Amino acid sequence: MSEIQLWTTIFIVLSFGVYIYIAWRSRVNETESFYVAKHGVPTVANGAAIAADWMSAASFISMAGLLAFLGSDGSVYLMGWTGGYVLLAMLIAPYLRKWGKYTVPEFVGERYNETVRTVAAAAAIIISFTYVVGQMNGGGIVFSRFLGIGLTGGVLIAAGVIFIYAVLGGMKGITWTQVAQYTVLIVAYLIPAVAVAQQVTGFPIPQVSFGTILDELNAIGTEMGLQEYTQAFAQQPMIDMFLVTLALMIGTAGLPHVIIRFYTTRTVRGSRHSAFWALLFIAILYTTAPAVGAFTKLNLLEGVKGTAVDALPQWISNWSTTGLVSIKEGAETINSVSNDPAVGADLTINNDILVLASPEIAGLPAPIIGLVAAGGMAAALSTAAGLLLVISSSVSHDFYFRRIRKHADDHERLLVGRIAMGLAVVVAIVAGINPPAFVAEVVAFAFGMAASSFFPAIVLGIFWKRCNAKGAAAGIVVGLGFTITYMIWTLDVFGTTANDYILGISPQGIGAVGAAVNFIVAIIVSKLTSPPPKHIEEMVENMRYPAVTAQSGARTAPGSESAGRPEGGES
Amino acid sequence: MTHSKYDGHSPPEGDWRREYWRKNLRLMVILLSIWFIVSFGCGILFVEQLNKIEIVGFPLGFWFAQQGSIYAFLVLILIYALRMDRLDDEYGVSERNGDGERL
Numbered sequence: 001m002s003e004i005q006l007w008t009t010i011f012i013v014l015s016f017g018v019y020i021y022i023a024w025r026s027r028v029n030e031t032e033s034f035y036v037a038k039h040g041v042p043t044v045a046n047g048a049a050i051a052a053d054w055m056s057a058a059s060f061i062s063m064a065g066l067l068a069f070l071g072s073d074g075s076v077y078l079m080g081w082t083g084g085y086v087l088l089a090m091l092i093a094p095y096l097r098k099w100g101k102y103t104v105p106e107f108v109g110e111r112y113n114e115t116v117r118t119v120a121a122a123a124a125i126i127i128s129f130t131y132v133v134g135q136m137n138g139g140g141i142v143f144s145r146f147l148g149i150g151l152t153g154g155v156l157i158a159a160g161v162i163f164i165y166a167v168l169g170g171m172k173g174i175t176w177t178q179v180a181q182y183t184v185l186i187v188a189y190l191i192p193a194v195a196v197a198q199q200v201t202g203f204p205i206p207q208v209s210f211g212t213i214l215d216e217l218n219a220i221g222t223e224m225g226l227q228e229y230t231q232a233f234a235q236q237p238m239i240d241m242f243l244v245t246l247a248l249m250i251g252t253a254g255l256p257h258v259i260i261r262f263y264t265t266r267t268v269r270g271s272r273h274s275a276f277w278a279l280l281f282i283a284i285l286y287t288t289a290p291a292v293g294a295f296t297k298l299n300l301l302e303g304v305k306g307t308a309v310d311a312l313p314q315w316i317s318n319w320s321t322t323g324l325v326s327i328k329e330g331a332e333t334i335n336s337v338s339n340d341p342a343v344g345a346d347l348t349i350n351n352d353i354l355v356l357a358s359p360e361i362a363g364l365p366a367p368i369i370g371l372v373a374a375g376g377m378a379a380a381l382s383t384a385a386g387l388l389l390v391i392s393s394s395v396s397h398d399f400y401f402r403r404i405r406k407h408a409d410d411h412e413r414l415l416v417g418r419i420a421m422g423l424a425v426v427v428a429i430v431a432g433i434n435p436p437a438f439v440a441e442v443v444a445f446a447f448g449m450a451a452s453s454f455f456p457a458i459v460l461g462i463f464w465k466r467c468n469a470k471g472a473a474a475g476i477v478v479g480l481g482f483t484i485t486y487m488i489w490t491l492d493v494f495g496t497t498a499n500d501y502i503l504g505i506s507p508q509g510i511g512a513v514g515a516a517v518n519f520i521v522a523i524i525v526s527k528l529t530s531p532p533p534k535h536i537e538e539m540v541e542n543m544r545y546p547a548v549t550a551q552s553g554a555r556t557a558p559g560s561e562s563a564g565r566p567e568g569g570e571s
Numbered sequence: 572m573t574h575s576k577y578d579g580h581s582p583p584e585g586d587w588r589r590e591y592w593r594k595n596l597r598l599m600v601i602l603l604s605i606w607f608i609v610s611f612g613c614g615i616l617f618v619e620q621l622n623k624i625e626i627v628g629f630p631l632g633f634w635f636a637q638q639g640s641i642y643a644f645l646v647l648i649l650i651y652a653l654r655m656d657r658l659d660d661e662y663g664v665s666e667r668n669g670d671g672e673r674l
Contacts, residue, residue, distance in 0.1 A: 233618075
């Protein structure tokens with residue numbers, strides 16, 4: 001066992017031990033704890049849990065690498081995946097927390113009708129499922145590179161750990177393990193980033209110091225056949241950058257596994273403040289990522305530029321066994337680098353390895369490499385667990401009890417919730433080991449689907465009392481249909497042929513247009529049909545005020561008492 | 572006291588609700604305009620013009636797209652949360668327990 005393997009094993013075993021211990025401490029025995037942690041999670045902890053839930057294997061493992069190769073155009077991911085929290089904090093989170101139940105489809109169902117609820121539950125399951133498969137795979141990559149266990153074994157171990165704490169503790173167990181996972185992943189991300197910043201520039205704050213190497217990076221990049229790092233619109237036209245950013249933001253605000261996290265806070269106020277803490281914790285990683293991308297790329301290019309193939313740094317041969325790094329046959333010295341095999345550069349590097357390999361590229365010691373591996377695992381596990389909870393709650397809460405067993409007691413609900421979670425884990429294992437071919441294509445577009453379906457229905461439901469069930473349903477069907485049609489038109493999934501982009505809009509950006517279509521259709525159809533019943537208008541009215549006192553003569557919204565918190569204490 | 576704001580004004584019942592909601596919406600629109608300007612404005616639409624200005628090595632548009640907009644988002648949410656706390660108190664709709672302490 002090499003030194004790297006030893007340290008990786010130590011860090012992964014230690015962190016897994018902590019997660020299981022926390023799960024045991026926070027095991028639950030009632031439905032409300034299982035789904036929403038009894039609305040009792042403190043604000044800062046909830047923020048950290050949201051951050052861990054949100055930052056997936058893709059954020060941790062792939063994003064900096066993506067930025068390194070996309071340069072300025074990679075900004076769509078930075079802005080898109082953080083800007084959505086502004087929308088969440090102002091347009092969605094506080095209102096859904098006031099309403100106060102378990103799932104996103106449940107809100108849509110109560111606000112509109114049961115048909116919309118069923119459609120929403122199906123959409124929540126599909127979106128979450130495609131996402132989970134990516135996480136399982138990300139975990140598998142970490143295991144196969146650092147521990148030599150192989151993808152199957154890696155996925156099984158990861159799923160086993162998730163199974164233990166998710167089934168045992170539900171939302172409560174997941175939330176507290178996510179707090180621990182956030183700590184692991186952020187420490188694992190920052191230590192190498194700070195070390196590399198110090199090494200390259202002599203100033204340890206990567207967010208500030210990566211500015212000083214941009215000129216150098218522009219110069220060496222062009223020599224190696226890449227475009228200038230800070231050049232805007234080098235790969236995507238402005239309109240597409242705009243739409244992709246917007247689609248990612250709206251999609252973030254519409255993703256069910258993110259929205260339900262705001263249900264777990266104690267108060268409406270708590271949900272607003274949670275959004276702040278969540279984005280703060282996310283921003284620590286997201287502002288570091290572009291620096292990691294820039295430093296690693298510079299180190300990488302300087303390390304291989306003009307070097308003979310047999311004199312390349314050690315990390316290249318370490319990683320070439322995973323197939324994620326390859327050298328062009330017949331190349332003698334490295335004069336060009338690319339992340340795209342189709343370019344045929346002397347050295348081809350997959351985006352996904354840059355973060356995991358960055359300590360090796362910079363020549364940092366083995367314990368740091370092990371720590372990064374544990375961080376990658378933490379990112380994958382925390383997101384997968386949150387997604388599995390959405391799948392389980394949608395299956396049990398929105399389908400089974402809504403359609404089949406309407407009068408189950410709390411004990412049965414909890415049991416079915418656990419069984420659904422167990423089944424979801426099994427499906428995730430199978431799909432993680434043999435990812436269906438279309439998943440990799442579809443996962444990137446989950447945002448577009450969430451943007452064009454959930455977001456408009458929820459926002460209109462809160463801000464426009466006149467919006468009715470027919471309008472919302474028509475909006476979702478047309479918006480989502482439009483988005484998926486364009487995706488199929490431009491991508492070669494399901495055996496169709498890919499067509500050219502219309503107006504330079506990529507399938508990732510179409511979700512923004514789909515959301516606009518959804519809004520327009522929902523408004524027109526609502527206007528043409530009869531307004532929603534009186535009690536729905538009252539429900540919407542009541543969502544708008546955190547607590548309504550007895551003196552103001554208002555009734556509390558039906559169901560809001562279920563949260564078990566005192567209302568209108570001032571009276 | 573519920574809505575101290577109205578002491579001495581005695582407004583028609585129910586009007587405070589519309590006023591609270593309107594203030595909430597106004598705050599939201601202002602903050603979302605800034606949200607749009609820093610991200611879509613500085614980071615995308617005017618990125619090329621801003622890139623001609625350079626600060627500690629960063630072309631300014633590039634800095635907004637990869638750093639500045641994220642900091643701005645954070646500040647916007649903080650302002651929103653704090654202003655809404657104040658607005659809730661002003662209109663007596665903040666969540667408090669029996670002793671009048673924040674939950």
